[in-house]
Structure formats: C-alpha cells, structure tokens
Amino acid sequence: MKKTLVTLSIVMAAISCTNKNPFFSEWDTPYGIPDFGQIEEKHYIPAIEEGIRQQEAEIAAIIANTDAPTFENVVEAYENSGAVLGRVTAVLFNISESDATESLQAIVEEALPLISVHSDNIMMNPEFFAKVDVLFKDIENLGLNQEQKMVLKKLHNGFVKNGIALNAEDQDRMREINLELSSLSNTFGNYLLAENNAFEQEFGVSISEYPVAMASEQDRARREKMFKAYSSRGNNGNENDTKDLMVKMMALRIEKAKILGYDTPADMILADKMAGNPETVDQFLSSIMTPAVKKAKEEIKDMQVEMDKDIKAGLVAAGSKIEPWDWAYYAEKVRKVKYALDEEQTKPYFQMENVRQGVFDLTTRLWGLQYEKLENIPVYHPDVEGFKVTDADGSLIGVILTDYFPRSTKRGGAWMTNFVEQELGVRPVIVNVGNFAKPTADKPSLLTLDQVETLFHEYGHALHGLLSQCTYPSVGGTSVPRDFVELPSQIMENWAFQKEVLASYARHYETGEVIPDELVAKIEATGTFNQGFMTTELAAASILDMKWHELDSVEGLDPMEFEAKACAEMGLIDEIIPRYRSTYFAHIFSGGYSAGYYSYLWAEVLDKDAFELFLQKGIFDKETATSFRKNVLEMGGSDEPMDLYRRFRGADPDSGALLRGRGL
Numbered sequence: 010m011k012k013t014l015v016t017l018s019i020v021m022a023a024i025s026c027t028n029k030n031p032f033f034s035e036w037d038t039p040y041g042i043p044d045f046g047q048i049e050e051k052h053y054i055p056a057i058e059e060g061i062r063q064q065e066a067e068i069a070a071i072i073a074n075t076d077a078p079t080f081e082n083v084v085e086a087y088e089n090s091g092a093v094l095g096r097v098t099a100v101l102f103n104i105s106e107s108d109a110t111e112s113l114q115a116i117v118e119e120a121l122p123l124i125s126v127h128s129d130n131i132m133m134n135p136e137f138f139a140k141v142d143v144l145f146k147d148i149e150n151l152g153l154n155q156e157q158k159m160v161l162k163k164l165h166n167g168f169v170k171n172g173i174a175l176n177a178e179d180q181d182r183m184r185e186i187n188l189e190l191s192s193l194s195n196t197f198g199n200y201l202l203a204e205n206n207a208f209e210q211e212f213g214v215s216i217s218e219y220p221v222a223m224a225s226e227q228d229r230a231r232r233e234k235m236f237k238a239y240s241s242r243g244n245n246g247n248e249n250d251t252k253d254l255m256v257k258m259m260a261l262r263i264e265k266a267k268i269l270g271y272d273t274p275a276d277m278i279l280a281d282k283m284a285g286n287p288e289t290v291d292q293f294l295s296s297i298m299t300p301a302v303k304k305a306k307e308e309i310k311d312m313q314v315e316m317d318k319d320i321k322a323g324l325v326a327a328g329s330k331i332e333p334w335d336w337a338y339y340a341e342k343v344r345k346v347k348y349a350l351d352e353e354q355t356k357p358y359f360q361m362e363n364v365r366q367g368v369f370d371l372t373t374r375l376w377g378l379q380y381e382k383l384e385n386i387p388v389y390h391p392d393v394e395g396f397k398v399t400d401a402d403g404s405l406i407g408v409i410l411t412d413y414f415p416r417s418t419k420r421g422g423a424w425m426t427n428f429v430e431q432e433l434g435v436r437p438v439i440v441n442v443g444n445f446a447k448p449t450a451d452k453p454s455l456l457t458l459d460q461v462e463t464l465f466h467e468y469g470h471a472l473h474g475l476l477s478q479c480t481y482p483s484v485g486g487t488s489v490p491r492d493f494v495e496l497p498s499q500i501m502e503n504w505a506f507q508k509e510v511l512a513s514y515a516r517h518y519e520t521g522e523v524i525p526d527e528l529v530a531k532i533e534a535t536g537t538f539n540q541g542f543m544t545t546e547l548a549a550a551s552i553l554d555m556k557w558h559e560l561d562s563v564e565g566l567d568p569m570e571f572e573a574k575a576c577a578e579m580g581l582i583d584e585i586i587p588r589y590r591s592t593y594f595a596h597i598f599s600g601g602y603s604a605g606y607y608s609y610l611w612a613e614v615l616d617k618d619a620f621e622l623f624l625q626k627g628i629f630d631k632e633t634a635t636s637f638r639k640n641v642l643e644m645g646g647s648d649e650p651m652d653l654y655r656r657f658r659g660a661d662p663d664s665g666a667l668l669r670g671r672g673l
C-alpha cells in the first residue's frame with residue numbers, strides 16, 4: 010500500500026510540473042470554492058481522464074494490499090479516493106445544468122461514457138468486491154459505529170445493484186445498458202431544453218413563467234394554444250421528440266431489473282428506499298389521489314361560477330366548461346373573489362434579495378447561523394452571489410451560492426447541488442439555482458408566492474448540505490434515500506408565510522413598508538387554496554412514474570396510449586393533466602427520480618408531521634429546532650432515515666398530517 014502511494018504521488022508531481030489543469034490540485038481559493046476563473050472547457054476531459062487514472066490506481070492499491078481487509082484499508086480508503094475526479098465532475102455536472110452552452114453539452118456527451126465505464130469498472134470489480142463482501146458479512150463484529158455501518162452497507166449495495174453476482178456475459182450486458190442509459194438520459198435533457206427554448210421563442214414566455222402567464226392570460230384561445238404547446242413538449246414529431254428515447258430507456262431499465270432478479274424497475278429501485286416496495290407506494294398514492302380529486306371537483310364548481318360570469322358578459326362562448334387551459338386563470342379569479350388576493354398586490358413585498366435575507370434570518374433565529382456576503386469570489390456566471398455561513402460560535406459552516414435568474418443555457422425549475430461535499434475536515438460549498446424573474450432597469454426581481462415557497466424549499470436542501478456533520482462523503486448532507494431527501498426542504502416551506510416570519514422580510518421594494526396585516530391574513534386564508542388541483546397533478550405524475558416503472562415489457566407499447574390509459578386508471582379528471590406528462594418528465598427520464606417522484610408527497614407526510622411539533626412548541630422553539638438539527642440536518646445518511654426521524658419526533662410520523670396540511 011505504501012509503495013503504491015509513493016508511486017502515485019510521483020505521478021501527480023510530474024503532472025503538476027507539466028500541466029496547469031486547475032482540477033489537478035485542491036482549490037487555492039477562499040473556502041475552497043472552485044476556481045471558476047481558471048477553468049476552461051479544454052480542462053474538463055483531460056481532468057476526467059487523469060481523475061479516472063488516479064482512482065484506478067487507488068483502487069488497485071486497495072486490492073493489492075496483502076493485509077487482512079479492515080474498514081480502514083478498504084472502505085475508508087475507497088471513500089478517500091477519486092479526489093480529482095470528484096472535483097471535475099462536481100463542476101462539470103453542475104454547470105451543465107445551469108449554464109449548458111452547446112460546447113459544454115458536447116463535453117458532457119464525451120465525459121458521460123468515460124465516467125459510466127469507470128464506475129462500472131469499480132462496481133463490477135470482483136477482487137474489490139471480495140474485500141468489501143468479507144467486511145459486510147462480518148458487519149456486526151467489526152466494532153463499527155452506525156455511520157460506518159451505513160457506509161459499508163451502501164458500498165456493498167452498490168456492487169449488488171451493479172450486478173457483481175452475475176456471470177461475465179450478464180455483466181457485459183449490464184455495462185452496455187448503463188452506458189446507453191446515461192447517454193439516452195442526457196439526450197432527453199438536451200431535447201427538452203430545445204423544446205423549452207422553442208416554447209419560449211413562440212410565446213415569449215419561459216417554461217418557468219408559464220404558470221404565472223396562464224393565470225393572467227385573458228385571451229382564452231391563446232391560453233389553449235399555450236397549454237397545448239406546453240403539454241406536447243417532446244411530443245411534436247420533430248428532431249426533439251422524446252417518445253422513442255423514453256421507450257428505449259424503459260426497455261433497458263426493464264432488462265436491467267430482470268438481469269438483477271427483479272420483476273420490474275420499480276421493484277429494483279424501491280428495495281433500498283424508505284418505502285421498500287412498489288405496493289406500499291401505490292397504496293400511499295391512491296390514498297391521496299381519492300380525496301385530492303374529490304376536492305378538485307369542488308374547485309371546478311367554484312371556477313365554473315366565475316366562467317359563467319364571463320359567459321354572461323359575452324367574453325366566453327355560451328356553454329363553455331372549464332378546460333385544462335382555464336384552470337390557472339379561473340383559479341386566480343376565484344382567489345380574487347373568495348380571498349380578494351391578487352398576486353400583483355403581494356409581489357412588491359417579495360423582492361428576491363429580501364426573501365433570501367428572510368430565510369437567512371430564519372436560520373439565525375432557529376440555529377444561530379450568521380451570514381456574510383462574499384465579494385470577489387470566483388463565480389461561473391455574473392448572476393451568482395456567494396455568502397459565508399458561520400455557526401453561532403463563529404466556526405465555519407460553509408458557503409452558499411445563489412444563482413436565481415433564468416437564461417437560455419439553464420434548465421427549468423429550481424434545485425440545490427454541491428460544488429464541494431461535506432466530509433470530516435471539509436466544509437461544503439453549495440449552490441441554490443432558480444428561475445425567478447430577472448430584474449429590469451426599473452424593477453427588481455419580485456417573486457410570486459409559489460416562488461417564495463420554492464426559495465425556502467431549496468434553502469432547506471442547502472441547510473441539509475451545509476449543516477452536515479458526517480465523517481464520510483458518501484453519506485454526507487443530502488446523500489440520503491430519495492424518499493427522505495425532501496424532508497429538510499419541504500419543512501422550510503412551512504415557515505415561509507408564518508406571520509412573524511413575513512414581518513421580518515416581506516417589505517415593499519419601493520417604500521420599505523412591512524407587508525400589511527390584511528394581506529398577511531389573505532395569504533394565510535389562501536394557504537390551502539387550490540390544493541385539490543395541486544395535489545391531484547402531483548399525485549398523478551407520481552402514479553404515472555410508478556406505472557412506467559412497474560412495466561415488465563414495452564413490447565408493442567405506444568407511449569401516449571399507455572399514458573392515456575394510466576391517467577384513466579388512476580381516476581384523473583379531464584380538467585387536470587399530470588404535473589409532468591411523460592414526454593417532458595425530466596425527473597424520471599433524465600433526473601434520477603425514476604420510480605421516485607412520489608418522494609415529494611412521501612416526504613410531505615414527514616414534513617407536515619414534523620412541523621406540527623413546531624406548531625405545538627412554538628415555531629421558533631430552540632429545543633425543537635436543535636433536535637431537528639442534531640437528529641436530521643447534521644446526520645445526512647449516517648443512519649436509517651426512520652430512526653433519525655423518530656429520534657427527532659419521539660414517535661412515528663402520522664400519515665394524516667399531509668391531508669390535514671393540504672386541507673383535504
């Protein structure tokens with residue numbers, strides 16, 4: 010082992026003499042932020058190739074070690090391997106989502122197969138597995154702490170899921186499948202980005218602005234046109250049609266599941282999640298779908314009343330009924346009539362900078378976190394801003410970057426990722442990305458209520474990453490089962506519109522006036538407004554995802570017929586479509602949420618149940634906040650999610666909390 014290490018360091022020294030690839034050394038920047046100013050596109054592929062070579066050598070050293078396998082010389086050594094590769098992929102795969110120029114897309118396409126093959130080379134290496142397996146079989150007798158056990162289990166499971174137990178022929182096929190899947194999923198993302206940009210070009214409305222535009226568009230014919238264009242993205246029979254991609258991916262996923270001994274991809278994917286199996290998820294989703302649709306039908310009645318007024322006024326053709334393209338528009342009308350709340354009234358109080366400060370201040374109140382704006386730090390785009398986060402005692406927590414404005418090279422939606430993962434001795438660098446209104450010459454970025462909630466949500470993910478106190482990177486921060494990962498994010502949404510929280514940040518962008526009580530009361534009253542629709546479209550997308558992944562064959566399958574049948578079976582009504590239709594369901598075809606979209610609702614049971622404790626004890630209660638930090642936010646995936654949750658809550662989650670929270 011020692012000998013190999015010496016060889017390695019010579020190799021690295023030689024490289025640093027002859028090359029100036031910034032990925033080859035640790036970032037010599039404040040707080041370890043990637044040195045974006047030094048990174049050029051030509052650096053990525055050589056860094057990936059070198060990173061792969063280095064990690065191969067590190068794994069060869071683990072295998073060559075003649076000492077008996079121990080947690081330290083196998084698992085820990087692996088956790089510490091691949092530093093260069095980790096640095097370059099963290100940057101490349103973040104930027105490729107938030108600033109995907111065409112040249113960068115080409116680099117990603119070149120990089121993906123290299124990484125897919127490398128990852129298979131590790132996870133299908135029988136000698137490496139033999140060492141891990143020896144440890145795994147003796148896991149209870151090694152004197153490991155809980156985090157170490159979780160790391161070992163996760164590593165072992167990685168091998169099993171990659172088909173380590175298969176014969177050589179099946180292993181070869183698995184490699185081919187993985188390679189093809191990674192490329193197809195990337196292509197799906199690129200096609201969708203092109204479709205999104207085409208939509209924006211046609212209507213002058215970006216995909217992220219679509220819901221807002223639909224709510225205010227008075228021209229019914231234009232709404233219909235926009236809805237149809239929006240809901241047929243990826244389904245236009247042009248060069249960016251995603252239907253064939255989807256079917257190809259499903260065929261490969263099914264084949265992979267079967268090779269590994271599962272009936273369907275859903276069985277395979279759910280085996281190591283909190284839910285455990287597809288049946289549990291299906292039952293859970295249908296228990297939500299039924300009350301949600303019932304509520305949605307009541308909402309339609311309210312909206313029809315408003316539409317009938319328009320019919321009387323001659324604005325809409327006689328006999329018109331609420332159609333899917335009417336929902337956002339008439340929901341907004343009902344909201345104005347029932348609650349006298351107009352988003353144009355609230356927006357001036359939600360300037361992006363104030364909302365961001367609001368969530369920062371909330372974490373100061375709950376956990377004593379302190380923030381300092383960082384000037385002159387390296388950023389990958391001028392819209393990016395950075396903040397240093399410190400704990401109440403002044404110790405460094407990490408860095409949060411925010412990148413909130415849309416651009417054509419950024420995919421839609423909002424998300425959090427790490428540029429640097431937390432591990433023992435390393436504080437993380439995290440980014441929150443969004444697509445909020447870009448400031449203009451005379452107006453700052455003003456957020457809708459939905460966007461305020463999104464900003465709080467993503468900051469919850471950021472906190473999960475920032476506050477992490479794990480030893481090993483593979484279980485740090487948000488590296489938890491997917492159906493647990495939305496708890497820290499969704500719980501933050503609960504604070505966003507609490508009166509005392511609003512008073513701290515919702516100030517008029519021109520006058521500085523705090524949001525008036527009367528508006529706060531209206532926002533509160535609308536808290537469960539339109540939840541029939543929102544819950545239905547979310548549950549419908551979750552069920553659609555499950556139906557795709559519960560397939561055991563795609564032979565002769567027509568994807569759109571399949572989708573229509575799935576929607577009919579789940580009891581979806583004509584006025585609502587799934588939040589994502591299959592052809593633009595990036596979460597499941599290019600985002601790693603396959604058989605996992607249910608996670609948002611699943612985690613909502615946890616977040617609503619958790620927040621009920623705050624409501625009982627006080628929303629700023631220090632003890633409850635500290636317990637949530639210690640038992641959930643700091644723990645990452647270092648223990649079983651349900652155990653972490655119970656330690657915080659002192660009980661199992663109450664499944665009724667979700668329906669109560671949504672007023673269903």
Ligand SMILES: [Zn+2]
Pocket residue numbers: 466470495498
């Ligand atoms: Zn989330």
